[in-house]
Amino acid sequence: MIVVAGGGAFGTALAVSLAANGPVGLWMRSPEAAEMAGRIRENTKRLPGVALPENIAVSADIDTVFEAETVLLALPAQQLRSFLEQFGERLSGKTLVACAKGIDVETMAGPVTLLERMVPDATSAMLTGPSFAADIARGLPTALTIACRDDEAGVRLQHALTTPSLRFYRTTDTRGAELGGALKNVVAIASGACIGKGYGDSARAALMTRGFAEMQRLAAFFEAEPQTLMGLSGFGDLTLTCTSELSRNYRFGLAWGRHEDFDKSLTVEGVHTALAVARLAEKEQIDMPITRLVADVVNGVLDVDDALQQLLSRPLKEE
Numbered sequence: 424m425i426v427v428a429g430g431g432a433f434g435t436a437l438a439v440s441l442a443a444n445g446p447v448g449l450w451m452r453s454p455e456a457a458e459m460a461g462r463i464r465e466n467t468k469r470l471p472g473v474a475l476p477e478n479i480a481v482s483a484d485i486d487t488v489f490e491a492e493t494v495l496l497a498l499p500a501q502q503l504r505s506f507l508e509q510f511g512e513r514l515s516g517k518t519l520v521a522c523a524k525g526i527d528v529e530t531m532a533g534p535v536t537l538l539e540r541m542v543p544d545a546t547s548a549m550l551t552g553p554s555f556a557a558d559i560a561r562g563l564p565t566a567l568t569i570a571c572r573d574d575e576a577g578v579r580l581q582h583a584l585t586t587p588s589l590r591f592y593r594t595t596d597t598r599g600a601e602l603g604g605a606l607k608n609v610v611a612i613a614s615g616a617c618i619g620k621g622y623g624d625s626a627r628a629a630l631m632t633r634g635f636a637e638m639q640r641l642a643a644f645f646e647a648e649p650q651t652l653m654g655l656s657g658f659g660d661l662t663l664t665c666t667s668e669l670s671r672n673y674r675f676g677l678a679w680g681r682h683e684d685f686d687k688s689l690t691v692e693g694v695h696t697a698l699a700v701a702r703l704a705e706k707e708q709i710d711m712p713i714t715r716l717v718a719d720v721v722n723g724v725l726d727v728d729d730a731l732q733q734l735l736s737r738p739l740k741e742e
């Protein structure tokens with residue numbers, strides 16, 4: 424059986440979609456949240472308004488995760504390492520699919536790299552691509568990427584995870600998939616700030632394009648396949664996240680641009696990824712001005728207005 428570990432918006436939505444194929448487990452850390460979701464058949468905190476099919480077994484018992492052959496890890500990127508420190512030994516031999524989009528600030532590792540380092544005996548993969556939890560949960564058509572270095576395991580996952588509304592493409596380039604999924608969130612924050620500040624759609628298109636150039640530079644440094652960045656996990660997700668108010672990263676940026684507060688309980692992956700990638704880019708001398716400015720605003724070194732001004736007044740150069 425497939426078990427989804429992590430009962431946030433994304434984990435719950437994936438469980439709802441997978442339930443169309445058969446029984447699925449949903450493990451939540453909080454016993455109270457699991458008890459309530461199991462009883463009223465709804466995750467009211469993270470995915471309100473979506474009914475949980477009866478064949479989703481909701482539990483806070485971690486043994487349900489250890490009993491599964493395939494585990495989808497739907498935790499925020501900054502929580503994955505501590506989860507694996509705690510439970511990694513009990514996950515060896517399993518097929519583990521990270522569903523997080525981000526770079527771990529402590530180790531600079533993406534989700535698949537963390538899995539490979541911390542559970543070396545597992546088959547490690549990543550689920551990524553343009554997909555809002557709310558859309559998946561409503562059964563709207565969604566195309567995703569499964570990234571797995573072991574292509575046979577990738578094919579197996581592709582078939583096991585495909586549902587009537589989720590369509591999976593496949594790649595063995597886990598590094599490219601990790602980078603695309605993580606970096607698009609940083610560019611989405613900048614895009615939100617640009618719109619929030621009132622700079623308009625043309626400026627946003629320029630930002631997205633230059634952000635994509637940054638993504639490609641970092642991917643080249645890590646020897647990821649250029650075409651991975653052109654696909655769903657890169658260009659596809661960048662487009663979605665930089666243009667939709669369903670995105671938390673984009674909304675976070677909008678609030679920055681408008682000088683409004685933002686709900687701190689929401690997961691905004693791009694904040695942490697900007698810090699990790701800006702440090703890495705500085706160390707390795709990779710030109711990533713958008714990421715640098717987002718990190719400077721996060722660190723309180725720069726005000727949002729100054730950061731946007733700096734972006735618009737960069738030296739003239741070739742495209």
Ligand SMILES: NC(=O)C1=CN([C@@H]2O[C@H](COP(=O)(O)OP(=O)(O)OC[C@H]3O[C@@H](n4cnc5c(N)ncnc54)[C@H](O)[C@@H]3O)[C@@H](O)[C@H]2O)C=CC1
Nearest residue numbers: 430431432433434452498499500502523524554555556690
């Ligand atoms: N929400 C969405 O539309 C999408 C989210 N994702 C990715 O999925 C990941 C998770 O995001 P969401 O589910 O939206 O976040 P969320 O904020 O809705 O939920 C996160 C969940 O993780 C749980 N959690 C945190 N630390 C944990 C730990 N150590 N052990 C067990 N559970 C823990 C929390 O209790 C919470 O239920 C992120 O990396 C995000 O980028 C990817 C695609 C779409």
Ligand SMILES: O=C(CO)COP(=O)(O)O
Nearest residue numbers: 552553554555670671672
């Ligand atoms: O990754 C996502 C869509 O593909 C979700 O984006 P947010 O985390 O910004 O809400």
